[in-house]
Amino acid sequence: MRIFRGILIIFVGIMFIGSDVLSAKKRMPVTEISVKQKANVVIKLLTKSVIVKSIKNSSNNEAKATLKKARSLLGEANADLGAGNFAKADKTLNRSINLITMTARQVVTKEDRRSRMKKRYTARRDAVRAILQAYDRVAKEKGLTTGQEIRDEVVQNLNKGEELFRQNKLTEAIEVTNGTYLLATQITRKLRQGDVLVRRLSFKNKEEEYVYEIDRNDSHFLFLKMALKRKAPHPMYLKKIEKLRDLAQALREDAETKAGKNRHEEAISVLGDGTKHLIRAIRMAGIFIPG
Amino acid sequence: MNENPYARERCQQGWRTGRRLALPLLALVISLPYLANAFDLFPHAVAQSKTIKKDSANKRRPSSANRFNRLFRGHANFNLPPAKDGIHDPIIAGTLALQAPKEAFAELPKSRSGNRVDWVKALEMGIIEPRADRLDAEEKMQEFDMNIVREVKGSMPDVVYPHKQHTQWLDCRNCHPKIFIPKKGGNNISMAAILMGQYCGVCHGKVAFPVSECRRCHSKPKSPKQLAEIRKQRSARRLSTAELLAAPMPASKKPTVLKAALKAVQKKNEPPKSRMRQMSMKELMAKGKEVYDENCSACHGEKGQGIPKAFPPIAGSKIVLGPVSEHVRIVLNGKTDTAMQAWKDELNWAEIAAVITFQRNAFGNKKGDMVRTAQIRRLSR
Numbered sequence: 001m002r003i004f005r006g007i008l009i010i011f012v013g014i015m016f017i018g019s020d021v022l023s024a025k026k027r028m029p030v031t032e033i034s035v036k037q038k039a040n041v042v043i044k045l046l047t048k049s050v051i052v053k054s055i056k057n058s059s060n061n062e063a064k065a066t067l068k069k070a071r072s073l074l075g076e077a078n079a080d081l082g083a084g085n086f087a088k089a090d091k092t093l094n095r096s097i098n099l100i101t102m103t104a105r106q107v108v109t110k111e112d113r114r115s116r117m118k119k120r121y122t123a124r125r126d127a128v129r130a131i132l133q134a135y136d137r138v139a140k141e142k143g144l145t146t147g148q149e150i151r152d153e154v155v156q157n158l159n160k161g162e163e164l165f166r167q168n169k170l171t172e173a174i175e176v177t178n179g180t181y182l183l184a185t186q187i188t189r190k191l192r193q194g195d196v197l198v199r200r201l202s203f204k205n206k207e208e209e210y211v212y213e214i215d216r217n218d219s220h221f222l223f224l225k226m227a228l229k230r231k232a233p234h235p236m237y238l239k240k241i242e243k244l245r246d247l248a249q250a251l252r253e254d255a256e257t258k259a260g261k262n263r264h265e266e267a268i269s270v271l272g273d274g275t276k277h278l279i280r281a282i283r284m285a286g287i288f289i290p291g
Numbered sequence: 292m293n294e295n296p297y298a299r300e301r302c303q304q305g306w307r308t309g310r311r312l313a314l315p316l317l318a319l320v321i322s323l324p325y326l327a328n329a330f331d332l333f334p335h336a337v338a339q340s341k342t343i344k345k346d347s348a349n350k351r352r353p354s355s356a357n358r359f360n361r362l363f364r365g366h367a368n369f370n371l372p373p374a375k376d377g378i379h380d381p382i383i384a385g386t387l388a389l390q391a392p393k394e395a396f397a398e399l400p401k402s403r404s405g406n407r408v409d410w411v412k413a414l415e416m417g418i419i420e421p422r423a424d425r426l427d428a429e430e431k432m433q434e435f436d437m438n439i440v441r442e443v444k445g446s447m448p449d450v451v452y453p454h455k456q457h458t459q460w461l462d463c464r465n466c467h468p469k470i471f472i473p474k475k476g477g478n479n480i481s482m483a484a485i486l487m488g489q490y491c492g493v494c495h496g497k498v499a500f501p502v503s504e505c506r507r508c509h510s511k512p513k514s515p516k517q518l519a520e521i522r523k524q525r526s527a528r529r530l531s532t533a534e535l536l537a538a539p540m541p542a543s544k545k546p547t548v549l550k551a552a553l554k555a556v557q558k559k560n561e562p563p564k565s566r567m568r569q570m571s572m573k574e575l576m577a578k579g580k581e582v583y584d585e586n587c588s589a590c591h592g593e594k595g596q597g598i599p600k601a602f603p604p605i606a607g608s609k610i611v612l613g614p615v616s617e618h619v620r621i622v623l624n625g626k627t628d629t630a631m632q633a634w635k636d637e638l639n640w641a642e643i644a645a646v647i648t649f650q651r652n653a654f655g656n657k658k659g660d661m662v663r664t665a666q667i668r669r670l671s672r
Contacts, residue, residue, distance in 0.1 A: 002311075008319065034384030123464065130468035137474070185433060185463050192437045199475065201442035216444065219482030223502075226486065230503070237589055272445075280632075284589040287503050290448055 030090045035081055038093050039074070045097065046071050051104045058107045066103040070096045117170040121161070124177040128158055128184050135188045147187060154184050206264035213271040217252055220278035221245075227285040237284050244281040248274040370396065370406055405500045411456050421460075434458045440511060441480070446521050449511040518627065570645070572652075572661055579649025582642045586634070587650075595654030606654035615660055618647055619670045640667040 046052060046067070055063045073096035080089035132154060139147070157180040164173035203209040224245060233241060251274035258267040279289050370392040373379040379386040392406060399418060402409040413419045424430035435458040441450040457466075467473045470493050478490065485492035485502060496502055513521070570578065584593070590602040597604030605611055610618055622643055625633035634643060644662045651658040 008316075029384070031384070037383055037385075123469075126469075127464035127467060130473055131463060134473040181464065189433065189435045192435070194436055196438045196440060197475070198440045199442065201444060212444065215481040215483055219486065222483055222486045226503070240585070240589065275445075287505075289505055290509055 030087050032081075032084075032086055035086045035090050035093070038090065039077060039081060042074055042077070042093050042096055045100060046074055051100060051107075054107045054109075055103065058109060060107050063103045063107045066099055070099045070103075073099070114170065117174060118165075121165055121170060121174050121177060124174065124181050125158070125161065125165075128154070128177060128181050131181075131184045131188050132158070135184065135191065138188070138191050142191065144191070150183065150187050154180055154187070157183070206268065210259055210264045210268050210271075213255075213268050213275070217248075217255075217271050217275050217278070220275050220282065221248070223287070223289075224278055224282050224285065227282050227287045231286040233285045241281045241284050244277045244284070248277040248281070251277070402500065404504045411459070414459055432459055433462070435463075443509070446513055446518060448506070448509040448513065450508050451510050452508070512627075522633075569663065570641075572648075575645050575648040575661060576652060578642070578645035579647070580653070582638065582646040583649050583653075586638070587646065595650070595656075604654075605650050606656065608656075611650050611656055612658060615647070615651075615662060615666070616670060618651070619643070619662070619667060622647060623667070623671055635671055640664045640671070643667050 052067065055067050058064075073092050077089045077092035077096065080086075080092060132151075135151065138144075139151075157176055161173045161176040161180060164170075164176060203212065224241075228238075228241070251270050255267040255270040255274065258264075258270065282289055371377075372391040372393075373386045373389040374381040379389070396406065396408050400409040400412040400416065401407060402412075410419075414421075422428060422430070423432045434455055436453075436455045438454070439452040441452070443449055470490060471478050480490045482502070484490055485495070488496075491508075492502070500507060502508075583591075587605075591597050591605050592602075595605035597606075610621060621631065623633060623635040625631050638646070641664050644664045644667050647662045647667075648660065650656065651660045651662070
């Protein structure tokens, strides 16, 4: 009885696990078509891919031998495919793919690694510099008198990282800069936490305002184009939309002419009217613009 | 009565056997559906359960009224299965093995755009817990709470950029300094630039909600003082339009269209003639219908039915069936924080009188009112 109970429990357990495996196979059946498709992918992988070019250009003999083996597996898989043995061909193709992807990691040259590390370091360094500049500005704005020591520590670490970089010690440089980055973001975050910054709209002169209006007009033309593509409005509305768009275009041209004659104030007014027509057209097309 | 000791013994033995077999049998019963699925033992039952699931999914579809709404893309058109999404190769067997997005996103909070998932809410509710660091599972995201408000021109609400919701997903260096210089005035952001994939457009429209969701960013409405200033500027602009009329016709690539535009502006600014003949009800209704079809039907519908949850109907509207003055006020000045724009700069008083008369007497509305130009002139002051 105990033995029977034990066998039954083991059987049920295997079925739980096995059913998942079987379900996965059901989702991805091994058929003639699926195996042929996989074979086509593997052919490209072993002949034209970047991995293959990297292996050929490297001096890594082991990688070259693995590539040869992967290709021979492909040959075997094609033979099995021809003989109608799809399951075996599928397994062989999987082995070939595994071999080549594992080999790819080996052929990443020292140069590639160095170049990636340099990029990583410079990105972090630039981020720290930008955040430190922001910190200095905000500290001055808020009349901050404390925290200078931490700020100096950040600068010191930044310089240390730069020195290590110059000495080609890239791993150490990145590690130091990572720590510096965390510190810089921490002190800046503390300074600005909870603030609300308002960027007021103000123009030095009418010419600047005209440039803003042109941008605004451009934005609405682009938006209308996007709206028409996404929403595909009813032909009845489309006629009205096109009429409004043509009107806006004519007003735009008129505004540009005026601006060319330094009549910026009138140009702004005309552009504003043109943008209003575009807003109507965008709403008619089915996208709600508030305001 | 004589008890049979052997019967009692057998009964107890049976009870013990039953207890021992209970657990394995229970396990077998629970695993039966998985076995059935794996070995396709009961295809009909499986198909039925799938149909039941599909039906319950269908029940979550928007109603037909909302499907008509042009602002909503139909249920069938987003989060398509990989074989139909236009991205994956449909003939590759592997494509069919991928989980359909609708199935994957079924339990996540809903949104109205993009892939229809409110990812910020999903994160806040703890439904998803993405790792902050690929290698360190203990690492946490450094949230930063700071809002930046950017004023925009016109009555469009101002933009509020919240660092908090962004830093729940991103690190400072994801954006600074390559995308945004962290300095006031350091970034010349415009919607055109965003639509072209710069600034916010690096992510929004690709991996974050699209820019067609205006209110999600333009979320700070203008104050009444600001709106009054805007209206004042608009009426001042009418004067410059009059100057435009006086100026010589510029050489334009589309002279016909510009002429029509100028004519329209001129017509709009014409003062009503006191000797103008009063229109009859029939004439008002005909003119009103023309104005309605041209200007109002796009939002309020050809039959005044409106669009649910977007644009209110004219048929049976409380405003349309209410006092004339309120109806006129809304048509003249628009309604703040809604898509209802002001029409006093677009239509002349005769047109406004006609369209209001039409709305009050069409689509099943039977107020019997005839609104006159003089009324509009008086209420526009």
